[in-house]
Amino acid sequence: MVTLTACAAPYGSHKNQTDCDIRIGGAVLSVVADNGFAYRQAVLSACSGKAGALVDLLLFTDKTDGEATLDHGSVLLALRDHVRIQRFDSISRSLGDDRKQAIDSLVETAEKLHPATVQMLGRTDRR
DSSP: OOOOOOOOSOOOOOOOOOOOOOOOTTHHHHHHHHHTTOOHHHHHHHTTTTTHHHHHHHGGGOOOOEEEEHHHHHHHHHHHHHHHHHHHHHHHHOOHHHHHHHHHHHHHHHHHHHHHHHHTTTTOOOO
């Protein structure tokens, strides 16, 4: 059973590479299934420091729309927090300016929505 949550991981925490507590849920799961993308494995691999997995997830953004994009954005926000902003930005920058700008916009939107999502789920920010 998958928990429906756009709130991907504790916001503001900096976890070690082996502790990947990013929840995946919502509409992105349908898009993942339709595309045959090993999303969970990519998230775990990106958490463990594999740049290629993060690239795959960033490129997967192009396959999402609507609610799935927001769910995916929450996962990217959690990954950015987990792998550190500098590394995340470096990898997204390598994909070109237009793509980086789109990714930054998506993560910024997820960041704005995060407090409301946490409140909706009855959780508190674990900073």
